[in-house]
Amino acid sequence: MVTTICRSCNAFCPIEVTIGQGFATNVAGNRNAPLFGGYTCPKGRALADLHRHPDRLMQSLKKQRDGSFIPISNDDLIGELAERLGVIIGRHGPRAVAAYLSGGVIEQPAASALMISFLEAIGSPMLFSASTIDQPGMTIGYALHGRWAGGRVRPENRDVFVIVGGNPINSKQYLPQNPGAQIKQMRRAGGKLVVIDPRRTETARLADIHLQPIPGEDPTILAGLIHLIIREGGTDRNFIERNATGFTALTKAVAPFTPDYVANRAGISANDLQRMAQVLIEARTGDVALGTGPSMATRGILSSYLALCVNTLRGFWAAEGDDAMHPSVLLPPRTFRAQPIPPYPAWGFGEKTRIGGFEPTPAGMPLAALPGEILMPGEGQVRALFLHGGALQSWPQHNRTEEALKALDLLVIHDVVLSPTAQLADFVIATKMQFELPAITVLNEIIANSGHAGYGTADPYAFCGPALVAPPQDADLMESWQTYYRVARHMGLPLKLTNWRAASDAKPALDMDREPSTMAIYELMCAGSAVPLDEVRRHPNGHVFEEMRSTVQPPEPGCPHRLQLADRDMLRELARVAREDPAAWRGIDARFTFQLIPGRMQNATNTFLKARGTLRWPYNPAFLHPSDIADLGIVAGDEVRITSRHGTVRAIVEEDAGLRRKVVALMHGFGTSRPDDDPRTHGTNVNHLTAWSDDFEEHTGMPRMGALPVSIAPSDNAASLCEPS
Missing domain, CATH: 3.40.228.10 (Dimethylsulfoxide Reductase, domain 2)
Structure with a gap:
């Protein structure tokens, strides 16, 4: 039995893993770890099965002219990537290379640091992330309102x-x-x-x-x-x-x-x-x-x-003398004070995109611009893209996403299976999975330190531990960060480590002759940490470092900030809300009588690989109130067609008596590129129903992805074909 943390989401629950014959065979919550009480969710308990998934890639893949894939060694992959990137940058400039960060870097935190370092080394500003289509208001709201130096x-x-x-x-x-x-x-x-x-x-x-x-x-x-x-x-x-x-x-x-x-x-x-x-x-x-x-x-x-x-x-807000939330362990020490941090620029800085004239915000570069930046010819056109995340299942307006990804000269994705997005890539980098990687909780501290209140531990808790198992025998896998390091080395580029929402302003140079270990990368990410990383590593269950607890200090004398x-x-937008016709804003009419809301499932993480047997259904049902199902003349388990002003999908309905009438709840992260694929096999991709142009936010470009007006009608297959598994 060995201990680590689950990295299926940002909670980082401590777990115990049973190892047999070099494989993880069982996962359970670690009752000896502090704070969590032995808790872990079904996603965590399914990790052993995920590592043995029959569709898992054991070698990176290269696409052929006919669309098929052949295995490629990591050495050959790095050489070909470096050559093709060199040609693209030479012909079109560094802005032609972009990268996208999403939940895939939760289990590989060194990947974001090296990806950003690589973009900076080539001189590209084109870093995008899920932040601008998830909760950009979280960080932008702080910029407009100001933050409280004492924390929440x-x-x-x-x-x-x-x-x-x-x-x-x-x-x-x-x-x-x-x-x-x-x-x-x-x-x-x-x-x-x-x-x-x-x-x-x-x-x-x-x-x-x-x-x-x-x-x-x-x-x-x-x-x-x-x-x-x-x-x-x-x-x-x-x-x-x-x-x-x-x-x-x-x-x-x-x-x-x-x-x-x-x-x-x-x-x-x-x-x-x-x-x-x-x-x-x-x-x-x-x-x-x-x-x-x-x-x-x-x-x-x-x-x-x-x-x-x-x-x-x-x-x-936390008052003077209160225990502070999110004190540092792996980041430099913080001082908490009972005083405001004044508002700071929310937009109006950084390079404007060619599409829509969007600008960076505290949430990052607007993803809304990226498909157009790929498709619009001319100086600055994006021609190469590195992906960490399933764009086809998570970006709005699926057909435009697919068109853009297919138009690239070079598409590279880090993945563990040949996912719908990976099927479009020129190279699929087969990566290690979390038990094969060292673990660390620093990402949560970085997120909390940046002002995102949703993650991180209130207490000074941290974990850092080694990989638990080696990759399967004969597998040729990489850690995602190694791609950027090795390509840079092949191209003769020096790298200085930069961390997204950085722990430190320092940018230490990496040794480009001797490849560092992942733990060495972590040490650089944690430079100046409140607790030395070696001390954190001494605690196999993680540890609450009581000496790092912080008390909110009094305000500085004469603090002028408000x-x-x-x-x-914001008040101008609120006035627009007060003046508008609510029904017209909602888009509900005689045809579109329902509103669709997306959501998450307890047993699945967005577009990630899903473990067999953990879901009640192998798809994402369209949940409706029982009375709405009856009004449609169907029963639970029947197939329906859901139509928005932008597209139509097939889905399987199920009852949810706790749902508001005339609302359909459909979880995201499922489905394929084809809206007519069998939803019982693949689930339903909600992004066939959305469009970038639909009621988008003027600064981030994030479109309407919820409260979406839709119609629902029985399909030709409106008879249950199977029972939930």
Whole structure:
């Protein structure tokens, strides 16, 4: 029995792994590890099976002219990549090479550091990530509002926790260490959980108050809560006077969002809204946090901003003398102070894209521009792309994504199977899987340090440990970071290690003659860490370094900084919300009578390889309220066609009595390139229903991916062909 951490998501749950004959044979939660209580989810417990998946690639692949693939050795792969990249850069310049980071780097954190280092070495600014189609409002909202140098209130100290459009039981966001236990602990201590979600999720079932609004009305509800908090005298006036500006303008901006207006528009009870506001007013401490739901439904930046305003109006930030959240272990020490960090640029900096005139934001380069940057000829056209993530199953407007990927001169993907996206690539780099890689929790500290409140441990916990097993015999696999190091070495490029959302401003030069180990890369990523990496490695169960706990210090004398409650752009957008016709904005009419919301499954991680036998169904059902199923004249298990203004897909319906009427919940990360493929075999790809041009956010380009108007009709195959497996 050996110990490590699960890297299926950012929770990094400690696990025990049974090894037999060089293979992982069983995975269980590590009850000897601190904080998690032995918890791990079905994805973690399925890791041993994933490593032995029959479709796993044991060697990298090269595409032939006829579209077939042949194996290629890693040495030959590196040589060919270096040669082709050299030609592309020589003819078209470094901007012609781009890269995309997604969840695939969770288990390989050195990959992001080396990828960025490689792009900097060739002089390309074209780094994209999932951040601009997931929750860009999280970091952009902080830029507009400002941050609190003391951090957020620790989970166990919250009198109230409001979750808008999130489901931590599945996603682990905000409550990554055994989320169910954390919620129960908070409630036993007298805290209240409030959930705003059209679906009665696993988290909503534990809530004291659950509002089920019409999808997309999160800004309306948040503005209504602000209206009530101000009207009922529930603001912390002392906190506001010391630390914020814009109160009068915000008060005027939310005046139209009365309880009756919000209730009628959002489809909730005015009494429930008032009850929720009263819970917030009576709470001494708390937090308001957004999941991906409000972001997918558009106006995610506005929703994120308004949630921060609620926290500031109530003074829901860590106070002087409180224990701080997210103290450093693997990053340099932080000082927490009970004072604002003022707003900083949210846009208007960096190179504009040729497509849409988008600019970088704190969330990164806008992915919305990348397909067009590939397809539009001319100077600066992207001609080569490195992918970490299944673009065909995660990027909006599938057909445009496919067109763009096929148009590239060079497409390279890191993958463990020949996934739908990998089938389009020129080279598929067969990578090691997580038990074959050293493990470290530094990525969570980097994310938390950047202002993303959803991940990282509240306590000074860290883990670093070795790989558990060697790759299968005769396999020729690489770690993703080695691709960038070896190609750079082949091209004669020196690399200086740069970390995405860097732990340190220092950029140490890598030895290009002697390839470093992964652990050596980790040591460079953790330069100046609060606790030496060797000390962290001494603890096979991970460790809470009590000496690293931090107390929120008093503000600096005469601190002039203020949080901004009345950002001009946000109040202008809120005014547009108040003036608009809600039905026209939703796009609901006689044809499109349903709204689609995407989501996650507990037993599957987005586009990642899915373990056999862990899912109740081998596909992603389209969940509907039983009465809606009956109205369609079908039964659970039948096939339907779901149509948006942008496309049509086949799906299998199942009942969810906890779902709001006229809403369909369809989980993302499934399906193929062809919308007519059998959904019972492959699942349904929601991105056949979306379009980049649909109600996109002007700064990030993120389109409507939730609250999507659709129609649902029985298909020709509307008779159950099989039972759930």
